[in-house]
Amino acid sequence: MKSSVITFPGSNCDRDMDVALKKFGFSNKMVWHDDGELPKSDLVVLPGGFSYGDYLRCGSMASKSKIMQSVINFAKSGGLVMGICNGFQILVETGLVPGVLLRNKYLEFICKNVFVKLDNKENTYFKNLNKDVLEFHIAHNEGNYFCTKDQLKEIKDNNQIAIYYCNSEGKIENQYNPNGSIKNIAGIFNKEKNVLGMMPHPERMIDESLSGEDGSLFFKNLLNNIK
Amino acid sequence: MEVNEQIAIDHGLKSDEYKKICKLLKRTPNITELGIFSAMWNEHCSYKSSRLHLKKLPTKGKKVIQGPGENAGVIDIEDGDAIVFKIESHNHPSFIEPYQGAATGVGGIMRDVFTMGARPIANLNSIHFGSPQHKKTKNLLRGVVHGIGGYGNCMGVPTIAGQTSFDSSYNGNILVNAMTLGLVKKNKIFYSKAAGLNKPVIYVGSKTGRDGIHGASMASASFDDKIEEKKPTVQVGDPFTEKLLLEACLELMAGDSIIAIQDMGAAGLTSSSIEMASKGNLGIEIDLNKVPCRETKMTPYEIMLSESQERMLIVLENGKEEIAKKIFDKWNLDFAVIGKTTNSKNIELFFNQEQVVKIPVNILVENSPMYDRKWKKSKLPKKNKIKNEVLNKLKINDVLKKILSNQNICSKEWIWQQYDHTVMGDTIQKPGGDSGVVRVHGTNKAVAASVDSSAVYCWAHPLTGGKQVVAESWRNLISVGAKPIAITNCLNFGSPEKEDNMGEFVECVQGIGEASKYLNFPVVSGNVSFYNQTKDVGIKPTPSIGGVGLIQDYKKMISMDLKEVDNLVLIIGKTEGHIDQSLFARTILDEKNGPPPEVNLFNEKNNGESILNLIDKGYVKSAHDISLGGLLVAISKMCIKGNKGIKINKSKNLINEIEYFFAEDQGRYLIEINKGDLKEVTKILDKNSVHYEELGIITKNDMIINEKTKLTIDELKSYYTKWLSKYMS
Numbered sequence: 016m017k018s019s020v021i022t023f024p025g026s027n028c029d030r031d032m033d034v035a036l037k038k039f040g041f042s043n044k045m046v047w048h049d050d051g052e053l054p055k056s057d058l059v060v061l062p063g064g065f066s067y068g069d070y071l072r073c074g075s076m077a078s079k080s081k082i083m084q085s086v087i088n089f090a091k092s093g094g095l096v097m098g099i100c101n102g103f104q105i106l107v108e109t110g111l112v113p114g115v116l117l118r119n120k121y122l123e124f125i126c127k128n129v130f131v132k133l134d135n136k137e138n139t140y141f142k143n144l145n146k147d148v149l150e151f152h153i154a155h156n157e158g159n160y161f162c163t164k165d166q167l168k169e170i171k172d173n174n175q176i177a178i179y180y181c182n183s184e185g186k187i188e189n190q191y192n193p194n195g196s197i198k199n200i201a202g203i204f205n206k207e208k209n210v211l212g213m214m215p216h217p218e219r220m221i222d223e224s225l226s227g228e229d230g231s232l233f234f235k236n237l238l239n240n241i242k
Numbered sequence: 243m244e245v246n247e248q249i250a251i252d253h254g255l256k257s258d259e260y261k262k263i264c265k266l267l268k269r270t271p272n273i274t275e276l277g278i279f280s281a282m283w284n285e286h287c288s289y290k291s292s293r294l295h296l297k298k299l300p301t302k303g304k305k306v307i308q309g310p311g312e313n314a315g316v317i318d319i320e321d322g323d324a325i326v327f328k329i330e331s332h333n334h335p336s337f338i339e340p341y342q343g344a345a346t347g348v349g350g351i352m353r354d355v356f357t358m359g360a361r362p363i364a365n366l367n368s369i370h371f372g373s374p375q376h377k378k379t380k381n382l383l384r385g386v387v388h389g390i391g392g393y394g395n396c397m398g399v400p401t402i403a404g405q406t407s408f409d410s411s412y413n414g415n416i417l418v419n420a421m422t423l424g425l426v427k428k429n430k431i432f433y434s435k436a437a438g439l440n441k442p443v444i445y446v447g448s449k450t451g452r453d454g455i456h457g458a459s460m461a462s463a464s465f466d467d468k469i470e471e472k473k474p475t476v477q478v479g480d481p482f483t484e485k486l487l488l489e490a491c492l493e494l495m496a497g498d499s500i501i502a503i504q505d506m507g508a509a510g511l512t513s514s515s516i517e518m519a520s521k522g523n524l525g526i527e528i529d530l531n532k533v534p535c536r537e538t539k540m541t542p543y544e545i546m547l548s549e550s551q552e553r554m555l556i557v558l559e560n561g562k563e564e565i566a567k568k569i570f571d572k573w574n575l576d577f578a579v580i581g582k583t584t585n586s587k588n589i590e591l592f593f594n595q596e597q598v599v600k601i602p603v604n605i606l607v608e609n610s611p612m613y614d615r616k617w618k619k620s621k622l623p624k625k626n627k628i629k630n631e632v633l634n635k636l637k638i639n640d641v642l643k644k645i646l647s648n649q650n651i652c653s654k655e656w657i658w659q660q661y662d663h664t665v666m667g668d669t670i671q672k673p674g675g676d677s678g679v680v681r682v683h684g685t686n687k688a689v690a691a692s693v694d695s696s697a698v699y700c701w702a703h704p705l706t707g708g709k710q711v712v713a714e715s716w717r718n719l720i721s722v723g724a725k726p727i728a729i730t731n732c733l734n735f736g737s738p739e740k741e742d743n744m745g746e747f748v749e750c751v752q753g754i755g756e757a758s759k760y761l762n763f764p765v766v767s768g769n770v771s772f773y774n775q776t777k778d779v780g781i782k783p784t785p786s787i788g789g790v791g792l793i794q795d796y797k798k799m800i801s802m803d804l805k806e807v808d809n810l811v812l813i814i815g816k817t818e819g820h821i822d823q824s825l826f827a828r829t830i831l832d833e834k835n836g837p838p839p840e841v842n843l844f845n846e847k848n849n850g851e852s853i854l855n856l857i858d859k860g861y862v863k864s865a866h867d868i869s870l871g872g873l874l875v876a877i878s879k880m881c882i883k884g885n886k887g888i889k890i891n892k893s894k895n896l897i898n899e900i901e902y903f904f905a906e907d908q909g910r911y912l913i914e915i916n917k918g919d920l921k922e923v924t925k926i927l928d929k930n931s932v933h934y935e936e937l938g939i940i941t942k943n944d945m946i947i948n949e950k951t952k953l954t955i956d957e958l959k960s961y962y963t964k965w966l967s968k969y970m971s
Contacts, residue, residue: 024574025482027398031667049572063665065396068482124391124660154395154662216664224670224681224796 016041016241018058021086023048023077028063028100028216035218036060039234048080057241058095059086061102063154063216073116073157074104083109095139095241096210100155103202103212112205112212113170114162119155120195126154128226129193131178131201131215132185138208139240140177140233148185149178149229151215153193153201158214160196160203170203177202177211245276253280259611266605274542274591274599279606281509281547282516285772288610291738292770295748299755303764305727307428313354313505314424315766316431317728319792323682324428325689326360329368329421329732329788331771335476336418340385344369345393345479346551347420352397353505356488357554359432359495360424363666364680365394365401367420368693368732368786372413374649374969379408382416384970389479390420391660396481397488400669401661402678405693405786408649411701414776419732421788423691425682432495434504434514436522436557436583441501443515443526443581444563446570447487447553450511451536453477454549483552483575490573491554499562506553512546514555515581516589520607522557525586530593534576542593557583617744622703626822626836633900638951641830641904642874646961648829649969651871656966670796674883676721676867677789681796688796690724692789696870697782699838702823704746704783708753709841713908715789716761717867720850721911723800723857724791729758731768731787736780738772746783747772754785760843761850763789800857802866804884809863809940810917811880811888815849815910816933817873819901825871826904845909845933852930853911859926861919868910874903876912877937878945878958887941887955892948894935899948912937 018041022029029045036043036058044054053059067076077083083105090096090111098106106112119125131149133141162170170176179199181187192199194214202213220230243249250260253276263279264270271279285291301309307324308316314328332347352362369386372379394401399422454477494500502522504514511533519526530542536550558566563579570577584590589606591599645651658673670688671679677692694714700707712729719726731754736743758765774781793799804811821827822836856862864884868876881888893902915923917939927934945953 025396025485027396027485027665031665034667064398065482065485068396068480070482123388124395124662126662126664127659152664154664156395219664219667221667224799225667226664 016057016238017055018043018060019046019054019056020060020062021046021048021082023066023080025066025068026062026064028218031218032060032062035221035230035234038221040238046082048082050082051085053085053089058097059089061098061105063100063102066101066105072108074101074108077105078108087111090210093207093209098212099216100214103214104157106210106212111210112203113166114160114203116157117159117161118157119159124156125193128152129215130181130183132181132187133178134176135174138204140211140237142240144232144236146232148181148183149233150220150227151217151229152219152226153215155214158194158196160200162197167197173206175204175206176200177204178213243273245270245273250276253277254284255280259283266609267601274546275601277543277547278512278599278601281512282606283610287509287513289770290611291613291615291772292747293612294614295751299751299765300759301764301766303728303762306764306766309766310768312433313357315728315730316358317766317790318428319682319687319689322428324426324431325790326355326358326424326426327422327730327788327790328354328767329419329693329730329786330769331732331734332418332420333415333734333771333774336386337416339476340382341389341392342476342478344386344389344418346477347418348390348393349479349481349484349551350507351420351422352399353484353507355422355424356491357432357503357505358426359430360426361492362399362422362424364423364678364691365399365420366678366691366693366788367404368695370407370409370412370417370784372408372416373410374408376413380970386418387657387660393479393481395662397485398665400663400665400680401658402663402669402680403673403692404658405695406654406657409697409782411782415774415781417734417774417784419786421693421730423689423790430495432500432503434502434518434521436502436518436524438501439583439585441560441583442558442563442579443528443583444556444558444566445533445553445578445580446556447575448480448483448550449534449536449576450540450545450548451550452540452544452548455544455547477549477551479551486573486575487552487554490570490575493569494566497565499558499566500556501559502557504555506555508549510547510549516603516606518555518557519589519603525584525588525590525603526581527584527590528581530591532578532580534578542591542598615738615744616741617748618741620704620745620749623835623837626833628821628831630898633898636830636900638903638947639953641826641900642878643961644830645825645871645875646878646958647965648825649965650825651875652965653963654966655963656970670799671722671801675801676718677724679722679793679799686795688793688799690719690722690791690793692718693786694718695784695786697784698823700746700750700785701782702836702838704749705753706838706841708750708785709757710838710908711785711787712754712757712761712763713841713846714869715787716763716846716850717911719789719791720853721800721865721867723798724793725854726763726789726791728764728766729787729789731765731785733768733770734774734781734784734786735772736775740780743780750783750785757843761847798857800862800865802864802880802883804880804886804914804940805863807886807940807942808917809914810920811877811937811940812913812915813873813910813935813937814853814913814932815845816907817895817902817905817910818907819897819905820907821901821905824904824906839906839908841908848930849909849911849932852927852932853913856913856923856926861915861923862913864914866912868912870906872904872906878962880912881945881955882959882962885955887944888938889941889946890938890948891936914940
């Protein structure tokens with residue numbers, strides 16, 4: 016299976032994502048933001064980091080970079096596009112997924128393990144996963160997901176909420192919400208479920224020596240679903 | 243403008259230093275030249291008060307590839323890999339502007355490391371604040387933490403360990419010391435020594451602005467009409483540009499274009515160009531009109547003294563300009579050929595086709611002042627006699643509760659949760675352990691690093707304190723299963739012009755030297771920060787030691803969390819009951835006098851090496867060194883992290899129970915082993931003449947002391963974890 020990871024100026028989880036994808040059997044290519052065309056891919060990943068320094072709204076500069084038109088076309092034709100952390104912020108800025116990401120509620124960068132509850136397994140990303148609660152890792156300053164009431168109704172109606180912050184038992188409560196995001200939302204899909212944006216970093220959970228191994232489950236399953 | 247003695251003094255030079263300049267030049271310097279001298283001859287760049295003493299530190303060893311004198315030290319970690327590392331202070335700017343001061347401190351030290359060709363793989367920091375009750379402390383702490391995170395997180399380099407303390411001696415002078423480790427192939431290390439004639443000198447990175455221009459010049463009223471827009475003397479950091487600069491430099495370094503490279507840190511273009519020329523025994527010629535400037539009408543003086551961040555100076559091979567330019571264009575960074583190397587051995591600067599500076603390089607470097615400052619020897623204070631009746635009145639659980647929630651012991655999670663400590667995907671021991679540990683990417687090896695300081699001990703007796711900090715760094719590496727290799731030091735002191743403070747410096751350095759020599763733990767890089775002083779009062783002497791060690795097989799790494807019920811915990815090293823200068827004495831007894839605990843280097847070495855041996859044989863399940871707070875604090879942390887309890891035996895030791903639990907005797911560790919291994923383990927310890935005793939047996943969830951005191955792990959946790967976040971909320 017072929018994947019592409021886009022490197023923007025200021026991306027800093029691009030290598031980590033490359034390592035993770037290759038570890039679980041993807042044949043991955045790194046793609047420079049200034050390239051016009053995407054290589055043939057089954058999956059395109061927008062990695063974490065601080066694209067263009069995030070000195071404007073996070074992700075807004077990157078969403079206008081040259082490669083993004085190809086990524087948008089790829090997504091619109093049904094291709095799998097996954098944005099992690101800064102990648103999620105970029106997706107939001109392109110409008111491929113609805114809503115915005117605000118600064119964390121307590122105004123502080125936060126780096127720690129969190130639990131997320133899967134809400135919808137009828138999609139390529141989570142289909143066949145034998146767990147409903149995953150332990151992932153977050154590291155962000157602007158992960159506070161927000162959308163209007165109407166948007167919220169719409170994404171609920173379309174089953175677009177991918178994951179919620181929760182505790183180890185899958186309880187979705189305010190106290191397990193690390194950044195103040197609306198309804199504890201940690202990740203969402205587009206309507207068609209081929210585009211996924213999420214704040215947690217599965218690529219940091221791919222080895223028992225690291226923070227945990229639920230990232231391994233995620234990537235293995237994803238590869239199998241694409242096959 | 244005519245230069246005179248008063249202007250020189252306004253630049254921070256001493257009257258006789260100015261006379262020396264005129265004598266060496268055989269004329270009066272012009273204003274730009276004076277600025278260059280003041281930048282090169284200040285304490286920060288010239289080490290004029292410290293050089294004499296730093297020379298005595300052991301800097302060589304089998305694993306040392308590069309000792310002090312380069313941008314950072316380099317050690318060999320086998321298989322062709324090397325680690326580049328250094329610690330540096332950014333104290334004064336962080337007090338004035340905590341966010342930018344701390345951020346640019348982190349940026350500066352990372353630049354020192356990647357200048358040598360190494361990709362930064364870990365950051366650490368040692369930060370010290372005034373009393374929590376002081377009105378500035380909270381804001382300074384918040385600003386510094388945000389600044390460190392703001393820069394390091396954006397760079398995508400994990401912050402894996404650190405140290406934070408509070409002491410009223412830092413009320414007017416906080417300390418911010420930043421350390422970075424980088425990974426490089428041994429045959430791809432870059433140095434700052436220029437070589438060859440007529441080689442192009444190129445400038446890359448950010449544009450030069452008026453930020454950070456020599457603070458001392460601001461004091462001179464004469465410049466008011468010249469520098470219309472006075473920007474703060476604190477530099478402003480741009481981590482995004484530094485990330486681009488890192489990637490661009492590493493891309494260029496992969497080829498064979500670079501002869502020498504030097505980052506523009508303190509004293510910017512001045513010190514970088516002069517250092518490269520001096521090391522290569524060459525001259526250098528620069529056309530200042532070619533320096534990319536951010537602002538209009540910048541004068542030669544401003545261009546040379548600007549401390550704008552994220553800039554590099556490179557001497558290229560002839561004909562490689564196009565290759566280099568292409569890379570920097572790709573990363574959207576400024577690139578300019580601004581000069582060349584010459585055989586004149588002068589630094590010659592041109593502006594609007596006129597020569598504005600001509601100074602022999604050796605005058606600036608080799609002839610820089612060096613002082614043998616007066617210093618006062620300190621005496622070992624007398625031991626306090628603490629009465630048993632006083633100790634017997636105390637309840638162990640009350641004392642433990644107070645100490646665990648003390649600001650200098652309690653969990654610093656509020657701080658390190660704001661640092662990205664997992665990016666790069668190789669962090670296998672996070673902050674909060676004895677050392678941070680990152681894997682050497684793509685190998686089975688891992689590198690451990692820790693940063694330590696013990697200002698209270700150094701203040702009580704500098705010689706002992708100096709030794710103790712090195713020993714503690716050594717123990718922190720041993721505790722995670724790493725073989726200690728080398729250290730970097732950041733020496734934070736008061737004014738060298740005061741005999742007391744200079745004495746603290748001289749004796750701390752002596753202590754550091756003795757310990758590092760004995761432990762074969764050489765000093766490969768470092769920095770000195772003097773004048774941490776408000777009015778007449780200096781800070782407590784605070785040398786920070788950054789230690790680095792190697793774990794051959796990362797799967798053998800040890801952490802402090804207790805692993806299994808029914809395992810035994812052994813105390814390694816002897817508990818003598820030294821209470822003076824302990825956290826217990828200072829906070830519970832309110833006793834601030836007395837000597838620090840003695841450091842026995844033979845025991846340190848013997849105990850440490852024996853533990854490494856036990857770890858290597860697979861006997862050690864968890865380990866933790868016993869330091870600030872003593873034995874009971876150490877085991878409490880192991881319980882909290884492992885979510886296990888312990889049943890502590892009655893000690894056979896004859897000292898008072900309180901002394902036994904809260905003394906800060908050195909050279910001690912706690913290790914967890916399987917019951918079944920006890921015989922084998924004690925055989926090894928006996929053979930090496932290591933003192934040990936059994937502390938107790940691991941249980942499910944209570945700490946039971948001598949069958950009478952019982953604390954649940956949840957209680958311990960709540961004492962340990964709450965103070966800082968509550969203080970900051």
